[in-house]
Amino acid sequence: MKYCILFILSISLFSCNHSKSEEKQLYKVGFKTIHITDKTRKYKHGVDSSNALYYRPIDIDIWYPAKDSLSGSLIRFGDYLNLFEQRANFYTASTHADGLAMKFAKMLSEGFQCSDSISLLNLPTQTYKNAKAIEKNFPVIVYMASYNGMGYENYLLFETLVRKGFIVVGVNSIGRFPGDMTMKKEDAMEQVNDALASVKYLETYSNIKFNNIAVMGYSWGGLTGALVAGKIPNVKCIVSLEGSEVHHYGYAKEEDADFDSILHSLDFQKMSLKNPYLRFESSPINQKPSKDSVSNFLEKVSEDYLILKVDSAEHSDFSAYPSSVKSSGNCKNSQLYETITKLTSAYLEEHLQGNKFFGNVLESELKSKSVKRR
Numbered sequence: 001m002k003y004c005i006l007f008i009l010s011i012s013l014f015s016c017n018h019s020k021s022e023e024k025q026l027y028k029v030g031f032k033t034i035h036i037t038d039k040t041r042k043y044k045h046g047v048d049s050s051n052a053l054y055y056r057p058i059d060i061d062i063w064y065p066a067k068d069s070l071s072g073s074l075i076r077f078g079d080y081l082n083l084f085e086q087r088a089n090f091y092t093a094s095t096h097a098d099g100l101a102m103k104f105a106k107m108l109s110e111g112f113q114c115s116d117s118i119s120l121l122n123l124p125t126q127t128y129k130n131a132k133a134i135e136k137n138f139p140v141i142v143y144m145a146s147y148n149g150m151g152y153e154n155y156l157l158f159e160t161l162v163r164k165g166f167i168v169v170g171v172n173s174i175g176r177f178p179g180d181m182t183m184k185k186e187d188a189m190e191q192v193n194d195a196l197a198s199v200k201y202l203e204t205y206s207n208i209k210f211n212n213i214a215v216m217g218y219s220w221g222g223l224t225g226a227l228v229a230g231k232i233p234n235v236k237c238i239v240s241l242e243g244s245e246v247h248h249y250g251y252a253k254e255e256d257a258d259f260d261s262i263l264h265s266l267d268f269q270k271m272s273l274k275n276p277y278l279r280f281e282s283s284p285i286n287q288k289p290s291k292d293s294v295s296n297f298l299e300k301v302s303e304d305y306l307i308l309k310v311d312s313a314e315h316s317d318f319s320a321y322p323s324s325v326k327s328s329g330n331c332k333n334s335q336l337y338e339t340i341t342k343l344t345s346a347y348l349e350e351h352l353q354g355n356k357f358f359g360n361v362l363e364s365e366l367k368s369k370s371v372k373r374r
Contacts, residue, residue, distance in 0.1 A: 024355075029162045030066030030131035031075060033083070035059050038197040041190075044093065044177045053093055053177070056190075060198045061151045061170035062208075063127065063158040065134045072131030077324055078121030079129070080152035081105060087150075087172075091179035108325050115329025123328040126159050138167045139212040139236075139352035142195055142228060144221030145173040146319070147244075148181045154218060154241075156320040157341050164345060165353065167208060171195040171228075173220060181220065183258035185265050191224045192231070192267075199232055210234060212352055216344075218318055220244045222279075223262070226300070230271045237351040238301075239344055240279040241318040247295040263295065277305040278347050280340060281374065282313040307374040308343065310336060339370045 041056035048054065066072065081101035088097030105117035141161060145151050151158070151170025158168045171194050175187030202208045213235050217225030222243010229235050247259045262268055298305065316322055317336045326333040346361040365371045 024164065026163045027065035027134065027165060028067070028069050028131060029127040029159050030064050030072055030129075030133055031062065031127045032064075032130050033059055033061050034201075036197070036201050038193070040197075041193065053091075056194075056197075057091070058194050058197055059087060059172060060202070061172070063151075063155070063162050063168040063170070065136070065138060065162055065165060065167070066128060066131035067134055069128045069131060072128030075125045075127045075129050076121065077123040077125060077328070078105070080125075080150070080155065081121065083152070084150055088179070091174055091177075093178070108321055109329065112322055112325040112331075114331035115325050120325060120328040123324060125155060127155065133207075135207055137209045137211075138165050139214070139348075140208060140210055141166055141168045141214045141216050141348065142199065142225070142232075143168050143170045144191065144195065144215070144217035144225035144228065145171060146217075146219035146221050147173055149173050149218075149221070153319045153321065156323055156337065157344060160341050160345055161348065164349060166348065169198060169202065169208075171198060171221075171224075173224075183255050183262075185258070185262045188220075188224055188227070188262055189267070191221075192227045195224070195228045196231060212236060214239060214348055214352055217241065217243050219315070222246075226271065226273065226297070227267055229273055229275060230267075235275050237276040237278065237347065238273065239347065240277070241340070241344075242281050242315055243279065245295075245297045245300075246279070246281075249293045249295070259295070271300050273301045275302065275304075276351060277301045278344075279305070279307045280313075280318060280343075281307060281309045282315050282317065283309040283311055283372075284314050285312055308371045309374050310340060310371050311369060312336065313340075335370070339365060343371070 036058050038056040038058055043056045044053035078101060081104055085097050085100040088100055089095055102117055105120045109115040109117055109120055143151050146153060150172045161168060171191060173181045173191055175181040175190050181187050199210055203210055211234050214237050215225045215229040215235055216239040218241040222240040223245040226245045229238050249256050313336050318340060323333055323337045342361060343365060346358040349355040350358040
C-alpha cells in the first residue's frame, strides 16, 4: 500500500481576523491517556471474561490546554515510543515488542539519515504529562492515526492546535486481536468503533463537550476518519493528511480487493459528508504516475472542498517524524511540516473558532508556491 511507507518500520501493530489589539491567548499543552473497555465487543477469543483482553480494550490519548507546565512532567519523544512499546505488548498479550522503542528510534534516525536513537529518544517536546487541564469548552479534534500508528505521530501539529485552544482526542490504529491493523474491512471498523466508543465515554465521564468537532486523519486514518465523520454529530469540517480515502489502484491486487470490500460496504455506501473537506497530498520531486485508476472519493463530499498538493512533500512529511528526527540531530529541516501545520491550524480555526483568516494564509502559501490547488 502506497501510504504505509513509515509504518512498515514500526513493526506490525499497530475557522476574527488578527489585529495588534486582539492577541490570541496561547495555552500550555497537557497530555493524558485513559484506558477503557468496550464491553459491546470481544477482543481476544479463547479466554474468559476475567481476562483483561476478553473485551475490546481502548487507550484514549488526549492533548489539551493546560493551566501551567509545573503541574505535569515534561514529555520526551522517547516517552511516546515507550508507550507504543508497552501497548504493543499489552494488545498482543506477549513480550514480542520488548525493545521496540529503541529499535523504532534507530529506524527513524537511519531512515531520515540524521541524528541517532539516543538523541531522538531524549528530544524534549512542549507537552506535559497529566498537567492540570483548563476547565473550559474547547472545540475538539478527533484524530485518527495512520496504519498501525498512534496519535503521537503528529504531536507537533497537536501542540500548535492545543496552544490555540483545541483539544485533540487521538484514536490509535489497532485491529482485531492481536492488534495488527490490516486493510480488511473488519480491522478498519475496529478503529472506527474505537473512535465512537471514545467519544461516547468522554461525553459521559469527562468535561469535554463534543458540540464543535473536526475529524482529522493521516494516511489510513483519513479513510477511517471519513467513516467516523459520517457517524457522529456536530462535525464542522474534515481534514485529511493524504488520507487513504483516496485509493490508487494497480500497486497490489490484494490491497485493491480489500479497499473494494470497504468501498462496497454498507458503511461506505451510506456515507454522504456535508462537511467542508480539506485534503493535503504529497508532490514528490520524482513522483511516479499512478499505475491504474484512482478512487473518486469526492463523490462522497460536499461542494465545499479543497485539495492542496504540497510542493516536494513525501507521504512521511505529513507526520511529525521527519521534523523530530532532524531537530534531535540538528540537521537542516525543510518548511514542509510548518506549511502543513499553518494551513491546517488556520482551516480549523476558521471552521471551529470563527477566525476568518484561512483565505489569507492560503493565498500567501499559493503565491510562494509551497502549495498548489489540485
